[in-house]
Amino acid sequence: MGCGRLRILVLVVSVMWASWCSSGCRTAPETGRKQLVLIPEEQEIAMGELAYRDILANTPESKDEQLRRIVQRVGERIAAVAGRPDYRWEFHLLSVPEPNAFCLPGGKIAVFEGILPVCENEAGLAAVLSHEVAHALARHGGERMSQGLVVSAVELGLKWGLKDRDAVARERILQAYGIASKYGVLLPYSRKHELEADAIGLRLMARAGYDPHEAVRLWQRFADFNRGQRIPEFFSTHPSDTHRARALAELMPEAERLYAAAERRMGTGQRLSVGTERAQSVEQPQPAGSGTQPGRNR
Numbered sequence: 273m274g275c276g277r278l279r280i281l282v283l284v285v286s287v288m289w290a291s292w293c294s295s296g297c298r299t300a301p302e303t304g305r306k307q308l309v310l311i312p313e314e315q316e317i318a319m320g321e322l323a324y325r326d327i328l329a330n331t332p333e334s335k336d337e338q339l340r341r342i343v344q345r346v347g348e349r350i351a352a353v354a355g356r357p358d359y360r361w362e363f364h365l366l367s368v369p370e371p372n373a374f375c376l377p378g379g380k381i382a383v384f385e386g387i388l389p390v391c392e393n394e395a396g397l398a399a400v401l402s403h404e405v406a407h408a409l410a411r412h413g414g415e416r417m418s419q420g421l422v423v424s425a426v427e428l429g430l431k432w433g434l435k436d437r438d439a440v441a442r443e444r445i446l447q448a449y450g451i452a453s454k455y456g457v458l459l460p461y462s463r464k465h466e467l468e469a470d471a472i473g474l475r476l477m478a479r480a481g482y483d484p485h486e487a488v489r490l491w492q493r494f495a496d497f498n499r500g501q502r503i504p505e506f507f508s509t510h511p512s513d514t515h516r517a518r519a520l521a522e523l524m525p526e527a528e529r530l531y532a533a534a535e536r537r538m539g540t541g542q543r544l545s546v547g548t549e550r551a552q553s554v555e556q557p558q559p560a561g562s563g564t565q566p567g568r569n570r
C-alpha cells in the first residue's frame with residue numbers, strides 16, 4: 273500500500289473510531305469496563321425479540337411442565353435483582369439435548385434440557401441463568417455486533433488501500449488481517465464477555481439468595497463433562513475451566529457478603545442453596561455425543 277494511502281486509511285479509521293466512541297462508548301454494569309456499542313439499544317432489543325420468536329416457533333419447548341416452571345421461577349427471581357425492570361425478561365426451557373443455554377438482547381433467555389443434569393440443583397440452574405442474565409445486562413450481543421462492524425469496516429478500508437497491489441500480496445495481507453482480528457480481537461473479547469458474565473452472574477445469584485459457591489461447583493461439573501474435548505483457550509470463544517474457576521474464587525468474598533445480606537433480607541432458612549424441587553431427580557435426555565459443541569453459548 274502506498275504511504276499516502278495508508279496514512280489516509282489510518283486517519284479515516286481513527287476519525288471513525290473517535291466519532292463512534294463519543295456516541296457508542298458505554299460502561300458495563302458492575303465491572304465498569306469500557307465498551308463500544310454502536311447499535312442503539314432499542315434496535316438491539318428489537319433484533320433479539322425477533323430472533324427469539326423465530327427460535328421459539330421452530331424449537332419445541334420441554335414437555336415437562338414442572339421443570340419449565342422451575343426455570344421460569346428461578347429466572348424471574350434473578351431478573352428481579354437485575355435492575356432492568358424495563359426489559360421484558362423471558363425464560364424458556366427447550367427440548368434440546370445439548371447442554372447449553374443462550375441469551376438474546378433485551379433479556380430473552382433459553383435453557384436446553386441437556387444442561388439440567390449438569391446443573392444438578394436449583395442453585396446450579398441459578399448459576400446458569402444468572403450468567404445469561406448478565407450477558408443481557410452488559411449488552412454483550414450489541415458489543416459483538418459492533419466489533420463485527422468495525423472489523424468489516426477496517427477490512428473494506430484495507431481492500432481499498434491495497435487495490436493497486438498484486439493479487440497474491442493483497443490476499444496474504446487480508447488473510448493476515450483476518451487471523452489477527454479473529455485471534456487478537458474477536459476471540460479474546462468473547463472470552464472477556466464470558467468472564468464478565470460469570471462475575472456479574474455470581475453477584476446476581478447471591479443477591480437473589482442462591483449460594484454463590486454453587487457456581488464454582490457448576491463450572492467444575494462442566495469441566496468434568498467436557499473432559500477430553502476441550503480446545504485450548506487461545507483458540508476458543510470460552511475461557512478455560514480452570515481460568516473460570518480461579519476468577520470466580522477471587523470474587524467469592526464479595527458474593528458471600530451479598531448472599532449473607534440476601535439471607536438477612538429474606539430471613540434465615542429462605543436461602544436457596546440446593547434444589548427443593550426435583551431438578552436433579554428427573555430423567556433427562558442424554559447429552560448429545562462429541563459431534564456437538566458442549567457449552568458453546570453458555
Ligand SMILES: [Zn+2]
Pocket residue numbers: 403407465466469569570
Ligand atoms: Zn456465556
